[in-house]
Structure formats: structure tokens, C-alpha cells
Amino acid sequence: SYELTQPPSVSVSPGQTASITCSGDNLEYKFTSWYQQKAGQSPVLVIYKDANRPSGIPDRFSGSNSGNTATLTIVGTQPVDEADYYCQAWDNTAYWVFGGGTKLTVL
């Protein structure tokens, strides 16, 4: 089976840059997506195909993927960005795979 690993938590001060990583074997050869989930809400897609933002997602959100690690970066993090973030990739045998999630705290 294929696995994606994320840090359980990341903390950032308002206005600073937050980076959340997602690691998996040969991840650079798979497209990675990222989802934001605020407390009590459904997940929302914030990045797809490694670095693309859906319409309506602020441009402070960006993504990259190189080697075995994909990264979600939030520049100028705002208190409203506090949420759980999940990476996801598609594998030929495991199909849709999610990372364990990262709790982003803005303080």
C-alpha cells in the first residue's frame, strides 16, 4: 500500500509563512492535492495538481512537489487559515490516498 506522511502539527505567527510537508515514495511522480478542513466543516480543495489553485482560493496559498516531498505554503498566514490540512495523491494500486493531516495553529 502507498502512504503519505504529514507532521501532526505546525505553528505560525500571523503574517508569517507556514509550510506543511507531505512525504511519500517517489511522490514527485504523482500529482498532489491539498485540502483545508476547518472545525466542524467539510474539506475544501485549496491546491490541485501540485501547484494549481481553484477559483476562490487566495493566492497566499501555493504548492510544490519535488523528490519525495510535496509542500503547501501559506504566505502571510492569517488567523482564518487555522485549520487541519490534508494532502492527497493518486496511486495506481491504492488509488486515492490521504495523508494523516496537519493541524495548523496561528498564534
Next chain:
Amino acid sequence: HLQLQGSGPGLVKPSETLSLTCTVSGGSISSSSYLWGWVRQPPGKGLEWIGSIYYSGSTYYNPSLKSRVTVSVDTSKNQFSLKLYSVTAADTATYYCAKASDSNGNWFESWGQGTLVTVLS
């Protein structure tokens, strides 16, 4: 604007079958560009993909759940459904229905509101 609305019982007894339906509105389920999927989230835990289906009926299942899962589609009602058999307390979770792109990467671009299902005798 496409919306997904999940529905079904919030309480299921152990060993019985969990059945949920997702109704798609504001768009057709019969598009070759998308798949329709189920994702669950146990209380306080992360997301787990369960299964996905094309409008044609072709399915993908999570290998760890495959023996207990059936996902089906009813294009006449613009709905797709989930059946999870022989449930236990470990199947207690919020179940989300979602629309996935068929493009390389297969991301979930729209999600329903989630249905909390508790397995309890």
C-alpha cells in the same frame, strides 16, 4: 453551482449494513470527466477514502475495505450510494460524498456536508 447532499440513517447496529445516498444537484452525474466518491472521517481522526464510481458504473475501492463495500450509481435520480456491510464500532465516522476530477491526479473538487453515522447497539 453543483452541490452534493448526503443522506441516510445516523445510527446503525453492529453487524448490520450502513447505507448512504448522495444526491447531486446543479449538474449531471452523467459526465465522463468526473468520478463520484465516498470519504469518511472517524471522530477526531483523519480522512479515509472508501470508494469511487464513474457514471458508467466502473468502480474503485479502498483495498482495506473492498470486501465490505459496494458503491453504486443511479443516473436517473442523479444519485450515487454507499453500502458498507458488517459494520463495527470502528466504522463510526462522518461520511462525505464528493466529486472527483478524472484528470491525472484525481482530486476531490467538491464535497457534501457530511453525514455522521454511529454504530451502536
